[in-house]
Amino acid sequence: MTDFNVNLRQVKNVSIIDLRGYLDAHTAPELENIFNKLLEQKKFRVVVNFNDLNYISSAGLGVFMAYIEIMRQNNGDIKFTNLKENVYNIFDLLGFPLLYEFYKDEQEAINKFITQENS
Secondary structure (H helix, E strand, O other), X not given: OOOEEEEEEEEOOEXXXXXXXXXXXXXXXXXXXXXXXXXXXXXXXXXXXXXXXXXXXXXXXXXXXXXXXXXXXXXXXXXXXXXXXXXXHHHHHOOHHHOOEEEOOHHHHXXXXXXXXXX
16 A cells, blocks of 8 residues: 555645655545545645655646646646655656746745735
């Protein structure tokens, strides 16, 4: 069994998804369930914290691609934080930095949502 854990928490009006372990075809449905729960609750501002994620496959990347447009259509977004170099390199190789915002730390991404909300 692949080691993976996903946790959802709130900071102000931003949903934080903490990822741990290995996100691949076997574990991607757990992340999809979290995104579906957020959609049901009409929570469209999401920060994904990759601090404890060691690996991501194309199936894992596909989860983010499946939800980004819905989030943005509802005045939200998905922002990424705390990526290890090997995980970031996968995103970079596939051109994700052109589509998503990457931040060094979680608070920076949360602040970006707050700034956007107040402007």
